[in-house]
Amino acid sequence: MGIKVAITIDLPEWLLDKRPLEEFEVQFIKRQCNNEDEVAALASDADAVICGFEPFTRRVMESMSQCKIIAVEGTGYQGVDVRAATDLGIIVTNIPDYCTEEVSDHVMAMILAMNRRLFLCDRITKAGNWGIVKWRTMIGPVSRLRGQTLGIIGLGKIARALVPKAQGFGLNTIACDPYIEPGAADKLGVRLVDLNELLSQSDFVSIHALLTPENRHMLGPKEFQMMKPTAYLVNTARGGLIDEQALAAALSQGLIAGAALDVTDPEPPSLDNPLFQMDNVLITPHSAQFSEAAMAEMIRRPAEEIARVLQGSWPVAVVNPEVKARFEEKWRS
Incomplete structure (x- = not known):
């Protein structure tokens, strides 16, 4: 069975580097989600998620029974209830140093x-x-x-x-x-x-x-x-x-x-x-983070973090490192 990755932001293709996941059979589903119901509908059966600031509340994540990782494309992760993700065995990653x-x-x-x-x-x-x-x-x-x-x-x-x-x-x-x-x-x-x-x-x-x-x-x-x-x-x-x-x-x-x-x-x-x-x-138009090098890193790293999880490794930039025991128990026991 293939891997499903939900993308809850309507990114143009040039803003998402999928190459780190080429070794896997991945189905990408992408739609701009503006509320909890839209996120839950898109990501309910996803194995992994790439997101921005969309609302990943406890209610939403409880509906995501297959999800192992939420990879935030950026530094801020205020849209994710990190404590709830930890309770549910979901890794949350961000990109804290790309810019x-x-x-x-x-x-x-x-x-x-x-x-x-x-x-x-x-x-x-x-x-x-x-x-x-x-x-x-x-x-x-x-x-x-x-x-x-x-x-x-x-x-x-x-x-x-x-x-x-x-x-x-x-x-x-x-x-x-x-x-x-x-x-x-x-x-x-x-x-x-x-x-x-x-x-x-x-x-x-x-x-x-x-x-x-x-x-x-x-x-x-x-x-x-x-x-x-x-x-x-x-x-x-x-x-x-x-x-x-x-x-x-x-x-x-x-x-x-x-x-x-x-x-x-x-x-x-x-x-x-x-x-x-x-x-x-x-x-300025929220452009402080921009350079060609920074953008290349930002669009590549979410897929790299997902690939690490699928390969059985641990991601690099984990927001909730305390999730590891729960994750191992839920997904690798």
């Missing part, structure tokens, strides 16, 4: 662009404003980057890749992460502080936290009031970490100087989003 360099580069580019007012300079120059007499008052004050402070919320893989890049430009680095050992931060030359201190001391605040129900809108009206009026906010993590209405209000009131966002809530954003109308806001 570490790309995203950290993107953050640094955003910091430089905001600090040097590059996009505003571009617009006013194309409008005919050449010469310091014309543009000096239009771009506002510009501070020397060296010696300023970058505050990092969440000191994971991407943030750790960002630190030496920022330090190379002379930025002081502080971070807030309750889950990291102080010694790990010390090795990076990063001083650990609490969130309030980070917000009040930083000239740039870059968010690198996972989105959970507990930290949704972790930056809202109270937090923006703590920030310097000259500070900039960068978010390449998840849009839901920021209260966008509060951000728009803080920007319009001058509580902070500007923001650079690669993620919004929801996505895609509405074109009447007030942030789109602000000259001190830079928005």
Whole structure:
């Protein structure tokens, strides 16, 4: 009997590399699923699943009696109830490091662009404003980057890749992460502080936290009031970490100087989003992760992880390693 792999996102063929599964007799079934019922209908008899952010709740996974692995095509796995998957003996994998360099580069580019007012300079120059007499008052004050402070919320893989890049430009680095050992931060030359201190001391605040129900809108009206009026906010993590209405209000009131966002809530954003109308806001289309090399890795690794399971091996990037005993008991005993 062949292997059935359900793909719950309507990916174009170039965004899915099936070659790692060529040695198996695989039937791929693909459909965009937008709710629990659609996921359950597509994946109920699948041996493996490739997904994005679709809802894999306990109810859905209880209907997937043949499923051994859910391979998330990306870093975030908030659509999967990991505890339920573990209880049911289902391995969950993601791709935690495929775009570490790309995203950290993107953050640094955003910091430089905001600090040097590059996009505003571009617009006013194309409008005919050449010469310091014309543009000096239009771009506002510009501070020397060296010696300023970058505050990092969440000191994971991407943030750790960002630190030496920022330090190379002379930025002081502080971070807030309750889950990291102080010694790990010390090795990076990063001083650990609490969130309030980070917000009040930083000239740039870059968010690198996972989105959970507990930290949704972790930056809202109270937090923006703590920030310097000259500070900039960068978010390449998840849009839901920021209260966008509060951000728009803080920007319009001058509580902070500007923001650079690669993620919004929801996505895609509405074109009447007030942030789109602000000259001190830079928005990119959730593209921080993109490079040709990163994309090749992202589209290949889900199939590689599935192939490992089918071959009797253990996957590389397992979100729920505690599932192993239950998996072995259920599938290999």
